[in-house]
Amino acid sequence: MGAEAADRDLEAFRGRVRAWLADRAGPRAGPGEGRQEGWGQGPDDVSVFHSLSFADEKALIDRAAAWQRQKFDAGFGAITWAPEYGGGGLGPEFAEVFAHEEAHVETPPGHELLTVTLHLIAPTIELVGTPGQRALLVRRFLRAEELCCQLFSEPGAGSDLAALATRAVRDGDAWVVNGQKVWSSGAQFADWGMLIARTDPDAAKHAGLTAFMIALGSPGVTIRPLRQMSGGSSFNEVFLDGVRVPDSLRLGEVGGGWRTALTTLGFEREASSAPSQVGGGFRELVALARWLGRAGDPLVRQQLADVFINERLARVSAQRDEQARQAGRAPGAAGSLRKLRWVAGMESASRTAALLLGPRLTADTGEWGTFCWSAHVLGAPGYRIAGGSDEIQRNIIAERILGLPGEPRTDRGRPWRDIPR
Numbered sequence: 433m434g435a436e437a438a439d440r441d442l443e444a445f446r447g448r449v450r451a452w453l454a455d456r457a458g459p460r461a462g463p464g465e466g467r468q469e470g471w472g473q474g475p476d477d478v479s480v481f482h483s484l485s486f487a488d489e490k491a492l493i494d495r496a497a498a499w500q501r502q503k504f505d506a507g508f509g510a511i512t513w514a515p516e517y518g519g520g521g522l523g524p525e526f527a528e529v530f531a532h533e534e535a536h537v538e539t540p541p542g543h544e545l546l547t548v549t550l551h552l553i554a555p556t557i558e559l560v561g562t563p564g565q566r567a568l569l570v571r572r573f574l575r576a577e578e579l580c581c582q583l584f585s586e587p588g589a590g591s592d593l594a595a596l597a598t599r600a601v602r603d604g605d606a607w608v609v610n611g612q613k614v615w616s617s618g619a620q621f622a623d624w625g626m627l628i629a630r631t632d633p634d635a636a637k638h639a640g641l642t643a644f645m646i647a648l649g650s651p652g653v654t655i656r657p658l659r660q661m662s663g664g665s666s667f668n669e670v671f672l673d674g675v676r677v678p679d680s681l682r683l684g685e686v687g688g689g690w691r692t693a694l695t696t697l698g699f700e701r702e703a704s705s706a707p708s709q710v711g712g713g714f715r716e717l718v719a720l721a722r723w724l725g726r727a728g729d730p731l732v733r734q735q736l737a738d739v740f741i742n743e744r745l746a747r748v749s750a751q752r753d754e755q756a757r758q759a760g761r762a763p764g765a766a767g768s769l770r771k772l773r774w775v776a777g778m779e780s781a782s783r784t785a786a787l788l789l790g791p792r793l794t795a796d797t798g799e800w801g802t803f804c805w806s807a808h809v810l811g812a813p814g815y816r817i818a819g820g821s822d823e824i825q826r827n828i829i830a831e832r833i834l835g836l837p838g839e840p841r842t843d844r845g846r847p848w849r850d851i852p853r
């Protein structure tokens with residue numbers, strides 16, 4: 433197709449999107465790009481993590497899932513996915529157009545559990561799942577009918593994930609799982625968990641792992657929310673006590689769990705640089721600067737430009753990632769570069785808010801649009817750790833992109849059972 437015809441297609445698509453959105457959602461309220469009249473209206477939440485009661489967070493997830501279902505049924509919920517999964521089979525530029533248009537209307541707020549389900553787990557199953565698993569789960573996840581969390585980290589295994597100790601032992605056509613996971617975001621609201629467990633303690637630590645899909649309603653699963661400093665309970669401890677998982681829900685080869693985990697973590701790094709904004713950003717900061725009469729301050733302008741550039745870069749790299757995914761390539765080490773950039777952008781937004789607000793950041797005067805930024809400042813550092821800490825991303829970049837010598841690994845090749853813990 434020629435470039436002009438492609439542009440025409442894209443513009444026709446934009447028209448359809450606008451008409452569809454206009455029928456369902458009003459223009460976005462709140463501080464829009466320089467719209468002074470939006471200031472002081474609607475919610476002023478710019479937080480990075482929710483700070484809600486269980487019931488309120490559940491209601492928020494339900495609204496976000498219902499919106500995803502509406503989009504999916506209209507052909508806008510899985511734009512770049514293949515039609516066999518109910519997707520639109522279109523290029524990433526179409527998804528970009530939809531995201532751009534959607535950002536201008538009032539839609540239910542998103543939730544990280546939907547991000548995990550749609551952007552981490554569904555593509556992992558598409559890549560490594562059996563035809564039966566794809567048929568069972570992918571469409572259901574893309575339509576947000578059921579949601580899935582990640583059961584990777586453990587009290588003794590975070591950065592060194594391959595050290596994990598949760599055991600899965602074969603028993604006929606099922607596996608019996610015992611162990612504890614931690615930091616499991618959204619597990620209290622999820623239907624499924626993607627689990628990495630140790631199936632061979634005598635193999636080297638990376639080689640003895642296997643991935644599973646586990647129904648969280650199964651007997652033996654206990655989920656306990658944890659409270660974090662920004663107020664909410666995004667994370668959980670998940671205890672697995674004799675949980676039976678059918679072998680048909682094993683994801684990938686026995687002993688292939690590390691590769692499967694890396695695939696998901698690669699998607700996580702991509703999703704972390706996706707255009708969907710987490711918490712407040714450029715739009716809200718510009719509105720704040722204008723409200724405070726600081727938009728002409730050269731220092732503020734420089735900071736705002738930094739936030740803007742980071743957001744734009746995140747959009748461009750997300751587009752590139754989507755093209756790679758469509759070409760069937762698993763995400764690689766470049767995801768680490770993008771994740772670092774995305775986190776830097778979020779920190780830049782926090783810094784700009786602090787520069788603009790000074791002491792108003794720490795004391796709640798009840799003034800709309802000010803103290804709310806404290807939740808951004810307290811939450812943003814969490815993303816320096818989530819999905820692999822900054823230090824680990826730098827190690828990956830050093831070793832896999834720059835070709836620098838690897839970290840000394842004294843446990844290389846040793847059976848996991850013999851590694852001191």
Ligand SMILES: Cc1cc2nc3c(=O)[nH]c(=O)nc-3n(C[C@H](O)[C@H](O)[C@H](O)COP(=O)(O)OP(=O)(O)OC[C@H]3O[C@@H](n4cnc5c(N)ncnc54)[C@H](O)[C@@H]3O)c2cc1C
Nearest residue numbers: 582583584585590591615616617814817818819820821823
């Ligand atoms: C917001 C958030 C959401 C999360 N959601 C989930 C989830 O849904 N599911 C899940 O399974 N996990 C989740 N996690 C867990 C996350 O993956 C781990 O916290 C992360 O991998 C770090 O592990 P850790 O906390 O055990 O820290 P540790 O691994 O103990 O690291 C402690 C410190 O040491 C540094 N460090 C460790 N090893 C090295 C090294 N080799 N070189 C240099 N520095 C090093 C780290 O960078 C860090 O600063 C989440 C975490 C956060 C913050």
